[in-house]
Amino acid sequence: MTPPTPPAVRLHDAVASRGGRPVLRGVDLTVRPGEVVALLGANGSGKSTTVKAVTGAVPLERGGLDLFGTPLARFRAWHRIGYVPQRTTAASGVPATVREVVSTGRLPLHRLLPFRRADRTAVDRALAAVGMLDRARDGVADLSGGQQQRVLIARALAGSPDLLIMDEPMAGVDAASQQVLADTLRAEVARGAAVLLVLHELGPLEPLIDRAVVLRDGCVAHDGPPVPNTGLHALPGHDHVHPHADHGHDHERIRGLLS
Amino acid sequence: MTEMLGYDFMQRALIAAVLVGVTAPAVGVYLVQRRQALLGDGMGHVAMTGVGLGFIFQTSPVWTAVVVCVLGAVTMELVRARGNQRGDLALAMLFYGGMACGKLLVSKSAQAGAGSLESYLWGSILTVSPADLAAIAALGAVVIAVTLGLRRQLFAICQDEDFAKVTGVPVRLLNLLLAVMAAVTVTVAMRVVGLLLVSALMVVPVAAAQQLTRSFAATQAGAIAVGVIVALAGVTGSYELDVPSGPAIVLLAIAVFAVFSAIAAPLARRRHRGTPDAGPQVCDVRLPDPQRADAATPAPGAGLAQ
Numbered sequence: 001m002t003p004p005t006p007p008a009v010r011l012h013d014a015v016a017s018r019g020g021r022p023v024l025r026g027v028d029l030t031v032r033p034g035e036v037v038a039l040l041g042a043n044g045s046g047k048s049t050t051v052k053a054v055t056g057a058v059p060l061e062r063g064g065l066d067l068f069g070t071p072l073a074r075f076r077a078w079h080r081i082g083y084v085p086q087r088t089t090a091a092s093g094v095p096a097t098v099r100e101v102v103s104t105g106r107l108p109l110h111r112l113l114p115f116r117r118a119d120r121t122a123v124d125r126a127l128a129a130v131g132m133l134d135r136a137r138d139g140v141a142d143l144s145g146g147q148q149q150r151v152l153i154a155r156a157l158a159g160s161p162d163l164l165i166m167d168e169p170m171a172g173v174d175a176a177s178q179q180v181l182a183d184t185l186r187a188e189v190a191r192g193a194a195v196l197l198v199l200h201e202l203g204p205l206e207p208l209i210d211r212a213v214v215l216r217d218g219c220v221a222h223d224g225p226p227v228p229n230t231g232l233h234a235l236p237g238h239d240h241v242h243p244h245a246d247h248g249h250d251h252e253r254i255r256g257l258l259s
Numbered sequence: 260m261t262e263m264l265g266y267d268f269m270q271r272a273l274i275a276a277v278l279v280g281v282t283a284p285a286v287g288v289y290l291v292q293r294r295q296a297l298l299g300d301g302m303g304h305v306a307m308t309g310v311g312l313g314f315i316f317q318t319s320p321v322w323t324a325v326v327v328c329v330l331g332a333v334t335m336e337l338v339r340a341r342g343n344q345r346g347d348l349a350l351a352m353l354f355y356g357g358m359a360c361g362k363l364l365v366s367k368s369a370q371a372g373a374g375s376l377e378s379y380l381w382g383s384i385l386t387v388s389p390a391d392l393a394a395i396a397a398l399g400a401v402v403i404a405v406t407l408g409l410r411r412q413l414f415a416i417c418q419d420e421d422f423a424k425v426t427g428v429p430v431r432l433l434n435l436l437l438a439v440m441a442a443v444t445v446t447v448a449m450r451v452v453g454l455l456l457v458s459a460l461m462v463v464p465v466a467a468a469q470q471l472t473r474s475f476a477a478t479q480a481g482a483i484a485v486g487v488i489v490a491l492a493g494v495t496g497s498y499e500l501d502v503p504s505g506p507a508i509v510l511l512a513i514a515v516f517a518v519f520s521a522i523a524a525p526l527a528r529r530r531h532r533g534t535p536d537a538g539p540q541v542c543d544v545r546l547p548d549p550q551r552a553d554a555a556t557p558a559p560g561a562g563l564a565q
Contacts, residue, residue, distance in 0.1 A: 056425075078425060081425060083426075092292050092294070093292045094291050094465065094469055095478055096418060096474060097473055097475070100474055100475050103411070104414065104415040104418060139474070165425075
């Protein structure tokens with residue numbers, strides 16, 4: 001018998017605060033290889049902080065974090081993690097091409113050595129996976145929001161990660177890019193990668209998701225299979241108000257069915 | 260024109276101009292990328308304290324300026340990295356404190372003549388001594404080695420610091436290194452363009468080059484080319500027309516920027532026409548029936564309605 005593979009992420013009893021205000025009050029989160037876990041919750045529930053804690057950007061005051069079985073303090077295999085931060089644009093003060101941005105995803109692999117053909121091939125493959133290979137020479141500032149998001153995902157894929165972490169990948173993304181994103185995720189999971197997604201609602205990714213972890217006020221309120229077709233809306237205490245009042249009766253119907 | 264190459268001081272001036280023309284945009288492109296275009300300006304102010312110390316201790320102001328400027332740059336980087344809300348005020352203290360302190364020290368020094376500080380403020384490339392040139396060359400070589408050798412790493416931290424951290428790149432170390440390189444560049448460029456105009460040579464060539472480029476690599480290369488050309492032309496003009504070198508270089512750089520911005524739009528149009536799959540020139544898509552328009556766009560709650 002081979003020893004069981006350790007989980008990609010094991011966050012245990014995580015307590016963290018930002019600006020003196022407690023944001024995580026004891027969060028447990030485990031993501032196993034090949035698993036797609038969605039992190040859900042209202043604004044301010046601690047979703048983004050949890051992801052930042054997993055990437056080591058927010059220090060834990062209590063609790064522990066193991067990545068691939070290694071405690072964070074000793075973890076060096078950052079090339080195994082592909083991170084897609086939450087953002088509105090991939091552009092900066094100086095023009096940069098799609099290829100240049102995606103190439104930074106190879107940095108943990110080639111480090112100080114020159115960029116080789118293998119790196120270039122990996123960048124091409126990542127760009128092809130998100131359908132942006134034909135835009136490789138274009139400036140990122142000339143792309144739409146959805147296309148920029150695809151570039152950021154390609155950047156995370158360029159290092160062939162074993163764990164993909166995405167913070168709100170669907171925010172401001174058009175329908176075509178959402179489909180590309182869902183297909184890309186499916187291919188990555190088939191390859192054996194683990195995926196941790198922060199989502200506002202399950203939406204078109206729902207069929208891919210193995211487990212939903214719902215946060216409320218920095219605590220885990222639900223950890224289990226996603227509630228079909230509803231996402232956040234059916235969860236207790238959810239007071240999300242849609243701007244389109246004419247769909248209100250649908251909410252009522254679903255709530256009626258679940259209660 | 261050729262007779263000026265016969266003078267020692269002109270040879271030194273032209274070598275110094277090339278070094279500054281390369282180093283200032285090579286560092287500046289990262290500062291512009293991170294939207295810190297005016298950082299060099301602040302460092303120029305801080306460097307005045309270093310020049311003052313050099314006057315007081317009767318040593319080469321280049322080296323004292325390097326020390327003070329590096330300390331100032333490290334402080335600025337630490338303030339920036341903390342994301343402090345009052346960070347801009349802390350920087351203001353540093354900038355104006357550095358400038359005031361510099362003037363005070365110079366006034367108390369033995370060589371408190373009228374023109375002494377002036378040559379560091381506006382640059383006086385024609386008085387670069389062999390020792391100055393050696394210092395400029397050594398420091399410039401370090402800056403060029405770092406900014407070109409680590410360009411992928413520096414690009415990554417300036418493009419997206421959050422992402423770079425997760426790739427395991429030593430972000431804090433590289434940030435400090437970049438700040439130190441900017442500080443060293445300020446002192447390298449001090450004799451050529453002067454402390455008050457140093458930032459212009461870090462920023463204006465980058466701004467000019469990016470009018471015509473789409474990639475970071477081309478922007479950096481173009482900015483260096485513009486930097487070298489305006490530095491050489493400025494020094495030559497300074498000799499021929501008897502004007503200070505710093506203002507001549509900076510005004511030439513701004514002229515290049517103006518020309519590049521003017522030709523950017525027509526060039527982009529031509530490049531666009533060259534692409535085969537640019538699509539039809541005019542819209543020939545029939546708009547959908549207005550009554551069915553909202554059925555085509557999925558409502559945010561579409562998942563519920565199914």
